[in-house]
Amino acid sequence: MYYLAAMKKIGLLILLFAQLTLVTAQSNRSVYLFSYFKGNGEDGLHLAWSSDGLKWASLKNDSSFLKPTAGKDKLMRDPCVIRGADGLFHMVWTVSWSERTIGYASSKDLIHWSEQQNVPVMEHEPTAINCWAPEIFYDEASKQYMIYWATTIPGRFPKGDTASDKNHRIYYVTTKDFKTYSQAAVLYDQGFNVIDATIQMNGNQYVMFLKDETRYPPQKNLRTATSTTLTGGYSAPSKPITGNYWAEGPTVLKKGNQWIVYFDKYRDHKYGAVTSTDLVHWTEISDLLEMPKGIRHGTVVTITKQELDKLLKEK
Structure with missing residues (x-):
């Protein structure tokens, strides 16, 4: 009798443990979050989520999660959000079309x-005219963050594009605490006007996705460059990975062995995407996307279902 009661109790405990394990697994299941802006970035940070990376739904009725206060123009364009080594979400963004600063904030x-x-x-560069589309990369090896963006400094580089007054190059700083920063240095210069860089790891290689901003002859497409070192040594750009349209603002999601690059088809006023398994051969999947209306340049980050549930409660 005692033996049967004990076995029954053990069975109930096992069942309870299994249920708790299932609940924990479900709450920790990953989903995807897209940070973005709308209009000119006046109202700040917008968020959308997806379970498959194709169908995205806006959060908080597509209203702002954070109003911009940094900079003279008080804009929040191109918001880049990553999860840091400290567990916090770190965000940088473009504060203005014409300032020499970028915005930064963090959140739990x-x-x-x-x-x-x-x-x-x-x-420190008094003639620099802008700081556009900053992004963050956490470097495990050095235990520090690299922030990188595009800037034009008139006269700094040979004018290779006769139709443009811009000579954007990608610059970077490093920081461990978002309080002190290294002095800015050039990250990518291959002799052409380049903006909107975003970096991903692929094995032991760093892959930079970038926009060729050459106006004449017009490029306005996305390409890749690679390096074995985070802070330099990136190759000449690949052939375009996007099609016969103007594209900018790439952000990248890695799902298993599939790469998805999202981007703004800004002339067509809609979003696009291409996919690849080898970073060489790319397939257009723009028609498969469902995106919030008016979505502009942002980034994709993975969050837990539990984190999403809290965001879904925001109205």
Whole structure:
């Protein structure tokens, strides 16, 4: 009798443990989050989510999660969000069309954010005219963050594009605490006007996705470059990975062995995507996308189902 009661109790405990394990697994299941802006970035950070990377639904009725306060123009364009080694979400963004600074803030839950900083990454370059589309990469080897963006400094580089007054190159700084930063240095210069870089790891190689901003002869397409070193040595650009349209603002999702590159078809006022398994051969999948109306340049980050549930409660 005692033996049967004990076995029954053990069975109930095993069942309870299995149920708790299932609940925990479900709450920790990953989904995808897209940070983006709308219009000119006046109203700040927008978020959307997806379970498959193709069908995206806006959160909070597509209203802003964070109003911009950094910079003179108070814009929040091109928001890049990553999960840091400290567990926090770190975000940088474009604060203006014409300032030498970028915005920075952090959050534990993507709802409550730290005080916004206006980081003077190019203040030491008095003729620099902008800091566009900053992104963050956490480097495991050096235990520090690299922030990188595009800037034009008139006269700094030979004018290879006769139809443009811009000579954008990709610059970077490093930081361990988002309080002190290294001095900005050139990250990518292959002799052409380049903006909108984003970097991903592929094995032991760094892959930079970038926009060839050459106006004449017009390029306005996305390409890749590779390096074995995060802070330099990137190759000449690949052939275009996007089609016969103008594209900008790439962000990348890796699903198993599949790469998905999302981008803004800004002349067509809609979003696009291409996919590849080898980073060489690319397939257009723009017609498979369902995106929030008016979505502009942002980034994709993975979050847990539990984190999503909290975001879904925001109205």
